[in-house]
Amino acid sequence: MNRLSIVLCLTASTFLAAQNVNFSEDVASIIYGNCSSCHRPNEIGPFPLTNYAEVANRSMSIKYVVENELMPPWPPDPNYTHLVGERILSAAEKQTIIDWVNSGAPQGDPSLEPAFPNFPSGSVLGVPDMVLSMSEAYTTNGNNQDDYRVFVLPTGLSQDREIAAMEFRPGNKKIVHHALFASDINGQAQQRDASEPGYGYTSFGEFGVPTEHFYGGWAPGILPERFPAGTGQILPAGSDLLMQLHYAPYPFAEQDSSYVNIFFTDQPIVREVENYEYAYFNLFLPPDQVTTVKRAINISNDVSLIGFLPHAHLIGESWELYFVEANGDTTKVIRIPDWDFNWQGMYKPLYMTKVPAGSTFYMECTYDNTASNPNNPNSPPVGISWGDNTSDEMFYCVLQYVDYLSGDEQISLQNSLQQEAYDGPTTGMLGVFPNPVTSELNAEAFLQSPSTVRWRILDASGREVSASDRTQFHLRGTHRWVIPVDELSAGAYVLQLELASRILSRNFLKE
Numbered sequence: 001m002n003r004l005s006i007v008l009c010l011t012a013s014t015f016l017a018a019q020n021v022n023f024s025e026d027v028a029s030i031i032y033g034n035c036s037s038c039h040r041p042n043e044i045g046p047f048p049l050t051n052y053a054e055v056a057n058r059s060m061s062i063k064y065v066v067e068n069e070l071m072p073p074w075p076p077d078p079n080y081t082h083l084v085g086e087r088i089l090s091a092a093e094k095q096t097i098i099d100w101v102n103s104g105a106p107q108g109d110p111s112l113e114p115a116f117p118n119f120p121s122g123s124v125l126g127v128p129d130m131v132l133s134m135s136e137a138y139t140t141n142g143n144n145q146d147d148y149r150v151f152v153l154p155t156g157l158s159q160d161r162e163i164a165a166m167e168f169r170p171g172n173k174k175i176v177h178h179a180l181f182a183s184d185i186n187g188q189a190q191q192r193d194a195s196e197p198g199y200g201y202t203s204f205g206e207f208g209v210p211t212e213h214f215y216g217g218w219a220p221g222i223l224p225e226r227f228p229a230g231t232g233q234i235l236p237a238g239s240d241l242l243m244q245l246h247y248a249p250y251p252f253a254e255q256d257s258s259y260v261n262i263f264f265t266d267q268p269i270v271r272e273v274e275n276y277e278y279a280y281f282n283l284f285l286p287p288d289q290v291t292t293v294k295r296a297i298n299i300s301n302d303v304s305l306i307g308f309l310p311h312a313h314l315i316g317e318s319w320e321l322y323f324v325e326a327n328g329d330t331t332k333v334i335r336i337p338d339w340d341f342n343w344q345g346m347y348k349p350l351y352m353t354k355v356p357a358g359s360t361f362y363m364e365c366t367y368d369n370t371a372s373n374p375n376n377p378n379s380p381p382v383g384i385s386w387g388d389n390t391s392d393e394m395f396y397c398v399l400q401y402v403d404y405l406s407g408d409e410q411i412s413l414q415n416s417l418q419q420e421a422y423d424g425p426t427t428g429m430l431g432v433f434p435n436p437v438t439s440e441l442n443a444e445a446f447l448q449s450p451s452t453v454r455w456r457i458l459d460a461s462g463r464e465v466s467a468s469d470r471t472q473f474h475l476r477g478t479h480r481w482v483i484p485v486d487e488l489s490a491g492a493y494v495l496q497l498e499l500a501s502r503i504l505s506r507n508f509l510k511e
């Protein structure tokens with residue numbers, strides 16, 4: 001074939017592909033797998049994208065956000081480093097969506113559409129060991145001002161507990177902007193709360209009282225992950241968990257009841273997770289200037305970096321973290337090329353990252369305090385220094401680490417504990433409860449990657465006595481299935497979960 005006919009062929013096949021693109025066969029799996037986790041009722045997306053009609057009605061704006069890489073939201077630069085929970089569409093997925101919208105957003109044959117994923121409700125990590133809720137709803141003052149409120153959640157613990165994960169569940173997603181967690185062991189926060197009217201107390205910036213442990217923070221879109229086996233944090237006996245919520249400016253009073261799911265470790269902690277906080281209080285950003293602030297810290301002993309939370313406010317433009325070893329080798333950590341105050345949180349590298357003793361760790365943030373920055377809170381621009389109000393600025397960074405142990409470079413930070421609990425060769429991957437069971441069996445499993453799932457129940461002779469009526473498609477994460485077993489006669493059974501790549505089994509007893 002000469003070159004011209006190859007070009008013609010390619011054009012023709014692209015054209016044909018574009019012609020045939022339809023929702024059921026091509027687009028639904030991309031939307032359900034990349035968008036619906038947020039765009040569904042009670043989640044942070046402003047409208048649902050959970051079926052053909054909802055997606056087709058928004059097709060033009062979907063094309064726009066996909067073409068311009070605005071959605072799914074993922075501020076870090078994937079060409080700099082890959083991080084846990086990366087949300088990025090492949091070039092082919094983007095093209096499929098664009099072709100579909102260009103060809104009029106046809107539905108195709110609805111029977112070919114994959115089942116809508118069974119998103120975990122409540123927790124993305126499983127069944128929490130402890131839930132700490134606000135004891136009453138908090139009503140914001142609705143005056144279009146930032147409100148930083150600390151709520152004191154008594155743990156009631158009689159002994160120290162080692163925790164693998166803390167999962168924040170925002171109550172009112174219109175106003176809850178971010179959350180920070182720490183523990184108080186001497187009741188000072190309770191006293192502050194008692195001395196101020198209303199539930200909780202106001203504290204811009206930090207917690208307003210000395211704290212024992214800092215547990216990191218939450219911001220929309222960042223999913224919690226468990227710490228790897230053998231590492232974790234301590235929630236002390238008799239402590240109060242302090243939950244500092246930032247309620248964004250909003251013109252109307254709103255109510256919020258947020259809560260925290262706490263997961264204890266399965267194995268004792270050998271290494272405690274530490275949080276190093278860097279704050280550059282002398283920050284000053286002159287008006288009408290773009291200023292780059294670069295700070296460095298010296299690393300005195302080998303550590304493994306497991307998380308980082310760079311933070312700035314409105315005129316922050318970009319963030320970059322990296323370190324240079326004594327021998328001159330540079331390791332990139334994270335780059336956020338287009339800083340967005342609305343999308344921030346604790347990011348994790350895919351694997352523990354060794355930062356050897358003698359390294360210099362660099363933190364660099366560029367601020368645009370000119371009139372051409374649409375996010376500038378002042379018009380005309382004025383000098384801005386460190387402060388807690390959104391209109392002040394910050395140069396702040398949390399580095400989460402453990403002391404280095406040889407082999408850390410191989411430890412994955414993606415739901416590590418669950419991988420160990422559920423990814424063994426044969427057993428222990430599928431949990432069932434209660435067992436023995438009378439009417440409803442709860443089965444729970446962690447899926448490493450999206451998969452089709454079908455369950456069936458076999459009796460003692462291996463005969464199938466019950467099965468799910470359709471194959472479902474589930475995303476990566478912990479999922480629970482509630483399986484009716486009233487019809488079964490008393491005896492021993494096996495529950496099988498058929499995934500795309502393997503079958504998980506578990507015995508149970510029907511009473």
Ligand code: HEC
Binds near residue numbers: 031035072
């Ligand atoms: C992590 C949560 C999350 C995911 C995943 C997500 N969105 Fe969004 N989306 C939001 C939020 C929140 C907004 C509201 C605007 C904002 O805060 O950026 C939004 C806004 C939008 C808008 C309106 C934009 C505008 O300017 O009016 C569209 C369209 C959209 N999303 C489409 C998608 C599509 C398509 C996907 C998947 C490819 C997706 N979103 C994935 C959270 C998400």
